[in-house]
Amino acid sequence: MLTIDSLKAFGADTDDALARCMGNEAFYFKLIGKVLDDKNFEVLEQAIHAKDLDKAFEAAHSLKGVLGNLSLTPVYDPVNEMTELLRSRNDVDYTTYLKAIADKKAELTKLLE
Amino acid sequence: MMKRSTEVFLDGKRHILIADDEFVNREMLENILCDKYDVLKAEDGLIAYDLIRKNRKTLSLILLDLMMPNLSGLELLDRLKEDPDTKNIPVIVLTSDQASEVESLRKGAADFIPKPYPQPDVIKARISRSIELAEDRQTISATERDDLTGLYTCEYFYRYVEQFDKYHPSTEMDAVCFDVNHFHILNERFGTAKVAEILQSIADCLASVFSSSDGVLCRMGEDTFLCYCHHRDDYPKILEKISSGCGIKMRAGIYASCDKNLDIQSRFVRAKIAADKISNAYSVFTSTFDETLLKEELFAEQLLEEFPKALEEKQFQVFFQPKYDIRGDKPVLSSAEALVRWFHPTLGMISPGKFIPLFEGNGLIAQLDEYVWRRTAERIADWKERLGISVPVSVNLSRAEMYDSALVDTFEKITGDTGITPKDIYLEITESAYVSDSNQIVNRVSQLRDHGFFIEMDDFGSGYSSLNMISELPIDALKLDMLFIRNAFDKQNDTRMISIVIDIAEYLGVPVIAEGVETEEQYLALKKLGCAIIQGYYFSKPLPADEFEKLLRS
Numbered sequence: 140m141l142t143i144d145s146l147k148a149f150g151a152d153t154d155d156a157l158a159r160c161m162g163n164e165a166f167y168f169k170l171i172g173k174v175l176d177d178k179n180f181e182v183l184e185q186a187i188h189a190k191d192l193d194k195a196f197e198a199a200h201s202l203k204g205v206l207g208n209l210s211l212t213p214v215y216d217p218v219n220e221m222t223e224l225l226r227s228r229n230d231v232d233y234t235t236y237l238k239a240i241a242d243k244k245a246e247l248t249k250l251l252e
Numbered sequence: 253m254m255k256r257s258t259e260v261f262l263d264g265k266r267h268i269l270i271a272d273d274e275f276v277n278r279e280m281l282e283n284i285l286c287d288k289y290d291v292l293k294a295e296d297g298l299i300a301y302d303l304i305r306k307n308r309k310t311l312s313l314i315l316l317d318l319m320m321p322n323l324s325g326l327e328l329l330d331r332l333k334e335d336p337d338t339k340n341i342p343v344i345v346l347t348s349d350q351a352s353e354v355e356s357l358r359k360g361a362a363d364f365i366p367k368p369y370p371q372p373d374v375i376k377a378r379i380s381r382s383i384e385l386a387e388d389r390q391t392i393s394a395t396e397r398d399d400l401t402g403l404y405t406c407e408y409f410y411r412y413v414e415q416f417d418k419y420h421p422s423t424e425m426d427a428v429c430f431d432v433n434h435f436h437i438l439n440e441r442f443g444t445a446k447v448a449e450i451l452q453s454i455a456d457c458l459a460s461v462f463s464s465s466d467g468v469l470c471r472m473g474e475d476t477f478l479c480y481c482h483h484r485d486d487y488p489k490i491l492e493k494i495s496s497g498c499g500i501k502m503r504a505g506i507y508a509s510c511d512k513n514l515d516i517q518s519r520f521v522r523a524k525i526a527a528d529k530i531s532n533a534y535s536v537f538t539s540t541f542d543e544t545l546l547k548e549e550l551f552a553e554q555l556l557e558e559f560p561k562a563l564e565e566k567q568f569q570v571f572f573q574p575k576y577d578i579r580g581d582k583p584v585l586s587s588a589e590a591l592v593r594w595f596h597p598t599l600g601m602i603s604p605g606k607f608i609p610l611f612e613g614n615g616l617i618a619q620l621d622e623y624v625w626r627r628t629a630e631r632i633a634d635w636k637e638r639l640g641i642s643v644p645v646s647v648n649l650s651r652a653e654m655y656d657s658a659l660v661d662t663f664e665k666i667t668g669d670t671g672i673t674p675k676d677i678y679l680e681i682t683e684s685a686y687v688s689d690s691n692q693i694v695n696r697v698s699q700l701r702d703h704g705f706f707i708e709m710d711d712f713g714s715g716y717s718s719l720n721m722i723s724e725l726p727i728d729a730l731k732l733d734m735l736f737i738r739n740a741f742d743k744q745n746d747t748r749m750i751s752i753v754i755d756i757a758e759y760l761g762v763p764v765i766a767e768g769v770e771t772e773e774q775y776l777a778l779k780k781l782g783c784a785i786i787q788g789y790y791f792s793k794p795l796p797a798d799e800f801e802k803l804l805r806s
Contacts (some may be wrong), residue, residue: 159280159369166283177274200319204348205276207368207729215453 141168145250149213156210167209174205175248180240183221195233195247196225213243265290265382267310271300271325272346277367281315282607284372284381296309304338312383313341315365318352325357326359333360342386343550344379362386398471400448401455406478409470412478413516416468424483427516428689429493429523430458431531432475432500451475453498461490478520483509487538503530507541517715525549555607559616562594563623569593570627571794572645574803575765575787578779585803587644589767589787590622591794592692617650622662624648629677630671631797636672641804646678646708646767651685652693654693660703674704680731696725697791708765713753722756729785730757734768747781754782 143164146153153167160167175194179198186195206215217239224231268285270279282291292307294300296373304311307384308751314332318325325345332338344391347353353364357588362382365375406411417425431439432454452469458477469479487504494502505527510519526541562568571591576583595604611617625647636640653659667674679700685693697707710730713736733751740747750766752778757764766778769788778786795803 144512155368158371159284161283161372163283166279170279173279174276177276197319200348204346204367204405205274207348208277208280226305 140217141171141251146171148248149211149247152210152212156208159210169241170209171211171247174209174211175251176201177205180244183240184237187237190230192225192228193231196222199225202235203244211247214240214247217243262603266312266315267292268313268315268379269294269303269311271295271297271328272315273319273320274317275315277346280369281375282376284369284638289379294529296321297325297328300330304332304341308337308341311341312386313362313379314341314369315379316343316361317345317346318349318521320509326356329356329359329361330785336487338384340390342382344382347617349411385691394503398455401452401471402469403455403477404470406470406472409468409472409478409480410516416480417512417516421512424433424509425512426481426483427477427510427519427523428481428487428506429477429520429527430454430477430479430494430501431505431527433531434501435475438500450498450500454494454500454502456492457494457497470729470773472537476557476621476781477522482691491537501537503527503533503536504538505529505541522546541790551606552610556614556616559620563619567595567597568623568627569595569621569796569798570624570631572631572800573794574790575646575785577784578775578786579784583786583791585643586785587646588800589680589794590624590647592624593794607633612650612652614687618653618656620650621650622654625672625677626666627661629666629672632676633670633672635675635804639804640799642676642677643804644706646680648680648710649685650684652698654681659696660699663700664703670694675706676705678708678729679709683701683712683733683777694724694726701726701728713749719756723760725760727760727762728765729765730760731765731767732783737766737768737774737778741771743778743786747777750778750783751781758782 143157146204153238157164157167159232160170174195179202183195183198183202186192186198203222206218217236221233221236221240224233266289268289269292270278270281270285272281273295274293278293278295282293285291292303292311294303295608298318299322300320301323302316304314316325316328320328323331329343331344332341332343339360342686343360345353345356345361345364346367347356353366355362362385363378369375395405396614397403398405403409406593432450438450442450451474453469454468454477458479462469462479462481467479470478472478483507485761487506491504493500495501503673505523505525507519507522507526510522514522522541522545525545526539529545530536530539569592571593572588573591574585575587575589577586580723590602592602592608594607596602607616608666611620628645629646632643632645635643649659656662663674663679667677681693681697699799702706706728707726707728708731709725710731713733730753732750735754738748740750754764762781763784765787766783767775767787769775769778769786769790771790774788775786775790792803
């Protein structure tokens, strides 16, 4: 069961995000549920494996916007760093980033149960 | 230009489109905005474009994510700004990159909102500000142009002229006023729809002559076009071009190389004065302003303004021009015509030719005439009483006064008050008054005659009385138009027309009075032809009352 406290403990800036949700907690939680289903997580991973940096950038960029709006800082931070690297199409090893993202996403998913 | 008037929103909220491929972003914005706005949503660029096209008349704002599948935000922005139907809808770009912010503003975006979104209040304020600005701009461009012709409206025209002057202070410029000749007749002849077409084609024609670098144009009122342009002298050619292109005649009043120390409106007043000067001329189409025109106009204004005071202070004096009966061996003073003179305290004697037409044009003539009638009646009464001499004096009536149902009462009152009889005062009614609305005028004249007044038909020969009508006219004398006499003697010494008129008078059993007789030759010829009474400088100019009195005594 997702709560503001558990999100805070996770590291989310819930005050900021709730303001964007006009103070509506249920709405905030609903949107968090939606972001976990965002297909861009999958697209990003596959694009990195396929070395399609353009596609990877687009997916990372989109995720960055959504995660930022929901203030899910622990997931946002690695996505943000990836986005900046991908913007200049840096061919670096992104696996640590992908792992950090996957870990934090899993942690968040757990909060929902 | 697409018009999105604020009336669209009277019954509901303004419409906003959110175009973003991320569900969470769309939902979040909708949640922030749905209180105040009706929100449409699109999850990619193509869907967004379709929705915008469909709702182009009612959309107040577009919130546009730059990175979307199918059609990117920047491409969509390009499309919108190229399309006249959509280019005026404000677009706010949603972006997390500073580089894109600048690019999108350059492409015509109104503003941007960063991601992650700022506080909802900030978002709302930016949206509302952008909508307000766009609507204001739309209102301005709607009032800036004349709907019918697409030229500037007057108010904006003056502002543009002002701006033009600011950047070109030493350029020689003309202020020009184009008017359609006899515009009111056009409406009658062609109907308003056709006239609207004509006005449009005039505007097109003027716009083709005066390119935007040459001059500024506007339509003022119905049929007046103002132009502020570089000095030129081919205005007759321009009028010919309009005439052949639009099938109507226009006139141009030109205030050439205008004085830039004058305020802009005054410059165009001068152009308009010049145009009005030739409004009744049939073969003159351009008129250039000069100081005399302004003086005439100012003079007329001054006379109108000072008229009530002049009447009160008795600045108007009645002069008497003797009429002589020439039927006997020697001419005999038989009557006189009362003529008004204005002795202005600073301007001196003002000729009636300058103020009578002016007062006839605006109804003041009725007051002046009644004043003259009364002064005249008082003089007649005075001479009767003091000198025991009864000499009838004729006074002039204007056409407009013939419609006054109280006219007979007015004369009855004047004769009653002064103690004279209707036989002592003759009434001169111009021939053209009879023609304009003969039934009503004839009835009025008959009424006056029934009360004993003597009627002279004035200016006979200048109007267009039908021979048919003449026999039915209730008149006691025919007074030949002065020009009639002048032409008969000046040109080929052809007096045949005069003898025809005298025959007509004979047939009607009334005497003929000739005015404007200046020479002995004229006098003798008229006497020979059988003219009964003569008035003119040959015998005497109009005299002040005391001098006329001396004549009466002798």
